[in-house]
Amino acid sequence: MGYKVAVVGATGNVGREMLEILAERAFPADEVVAVASRRSMGVEVSWGEKALKVKALDTFDFSDVDICLMSAGSAVSKEWSPRIAAEGAVVIDNSSCWRLDPDVPLIVPEVNAEAAAGFRRKGIIANPNCSTEQLVVALKPLHDRATIKRVVVATYQSVSGAGREAMDELFAQTRAIYVTDPIEPKQFPKRIAFNVIPHIDVFMEDGFTKEEWKMVAETKKILDPTIKLVATCVRVPVFIGHSEAVNIEFAQPLSADEARKILRDAPGCLVVDKREPGGYVTPHEAAGEDATYISRIREDPTVDSGLVMWIVSDNLRKGAALNAVQIAEALINRKLIQAKRKAA
Numbered sequence: 624m625g626y627k628v629a630v631v632g633a634t635g636n637v638g639r640e641m642l643e644i645l646a647e648r649a650f651p652a653d654e655v656v657a658v659a660s661r662r663s664m665g666v667e668v669s670w671g672e673k674a675l676k677v678k679a680l681d682t683f684d685f686s687d688v689d690i691c692l693m694s695a696g697s698a699v700s701k702e703w704s705p706r707i708a709a710e711g712a713v714v715i716d717n718s719s720c721w722r723l724d725p726d727v728p729l730i731v732p733e734v735n736a737e738a739a740a741g742f743r744r745k746g747i748i749a750n751p752n753c754s755t756e757q758l759v760v761a762l763k764p765l766h767d768r769a770t771i772k773r774v775v776v777a778t779y780q781s782v783s784g785a786g787r788e789a790m791d792e793l794f795a796q797t798r799a800i801y802v803t804d805p806i807e808p809k810q811f812p813k814r815i816a817f818n819v820i821p822h823i824d825v826f827m828e829d830g831f832t833k834e835e836w837k838m839v840a841e842t843k844k845i846l847d848p849t850i851k852l853v854a855t856c857v858r859v860p861v862f863i864g865h866s867e868a869v870n871i872e873f874a875q876p877l878s879a880d881e882a883r884k885i886l887r888d889a890p891g892c893l894v895v896d897k898r899e900p901g902g903y904v905t906p907h908e909a910a911g912e913d914a915t916y917i918s919r920i921r922e923d924p925t926v927d928s929g930l931v932m933w934i935v936s937d938n939l940r941k942g943a944a945l946n947a948v949q950i951a952e953a954l955i956n957r958k959l960i961q962a963k964r965k966a967a
């Protein structure tokens with residue numbers, strides 16, 4: 624018998640993608656249940672060919688659930704993840720709520736799958752922020768070879784990273800501009816259509832935003848606490864796919880050619896780097912794909928050993944839903960969990 628999986632936040636951007644990925648990868652589930660707020664009770668979502676009727680979180684019985692993929696925001700996770708874990712399900716959470724809790728592993732399977740065993744302490748595993756995820760997938764093999772000292776990153780983050788309503792806002796504002804309707808920003812602090820906004824999440828005392836701080840703290844937790852990182856996170860009018868312009872400084876020499884070879888062999892990475900018009904990946908091509916794409920790899924002439932590159936991935940897949948499903952697969956492959964019904 625297979626596993627019983629609950630997807631909490633099943634009507635959201637990430638939740639729907641989770642259901643699709645579970646079906647696509649033929650995840651060994653006997654049963655998948657879709658859970659969201661009371662507002663969505665009875666709404667249908669798809670898991671492969673099957674239509675699932677959404678159940679309400681506050682009345683759902685998790686006692687025979689093995690794996691809960693949680694994607695309903697921090698406030699919901701804070702209240703519900705410990706309760707669901709207490710019922711014996713492992714919770715894989717997409718929000719920022721548990722990421723820096725020392726008793727909760729923060730996992731990107733290509734980078735630190737071995738740390739997943741630590742889930743036993745709280746029954747919860749955290750999925751990193753979307754911008755961190757694609758970054759560490761590319762940094763890990765380079766760090767193993769030449770030891771990263773410092774990273775400077777500027778992100779170009781799509782509106783889907785801010786949820787369904789944010790996507791609707793980009794669509795509505797774009798339309799409003801063509802038909803000269805008035806524009807009233809709601810989800811973003813300024814107009815997002817035909818604009819870029821250098822501000823994601825709240826401002827902190829030092830002038831950085833929380834999104835920028837998350838990239839620093841999460842990279843240290845997943846990859847190496849000695850890596851110095853500074854980020855500027857920017858929202859751009861793209862529906863799906865986050866891009867990053869990244870400068871990396873190494874302790875040992877590393878040429879662009881060698882980095883290209885290392886990244887070609889690295890799990891989760893796809894190098895597309897032709898040094899000609901169109902010989903690189905943009906978010907438009909990355910949307911719907913699983914890989915972290917790396918393009919424009921070149922040597923940085925301003926430091927002793929440094930590279931500059933362009934990293935793009937689908938934020939709803941590798942940046943959220945795919946990574947969560949890969950974590951669940953890692954738990955199964957490493958025999959860290961057992962189906963309750965099988966065990967009974």
Ligand SMILES: NC(=O)c1ccc[n+]([C@@H]2O[C@H](COP(=O)([O-])OP(=O)(O)OC[C@H]3O[C@@H](n4cnc5c(N)ncnc54)[C@H](OP(=O)(O)O)[C@@H]3O)[C@@H](O)[C@H]2O)c1
Pocket residue numbers: 631632633634635636637638658659660661662663680694695696697699717718719751752753783784785786787788938939942943
């Ligand atoms: N989008 C990304 O790229 C990305 C990447 C990494 C992490 N995340 C994180 O993933 C989470 C979800 O993001 P999203 O983009 O999918 O958001 P979204 O599209 O706005 O969807 C939110 C989901 O949460 C559910 N929900 C909200 N309040 C609830 C409650 N009280 N009880 C039960 N369900 C509730 C919603 O259900 P209803 O439809 O019933 O309201 C919906 O299914 C967030 O924590 C986000 O930070 C997102």
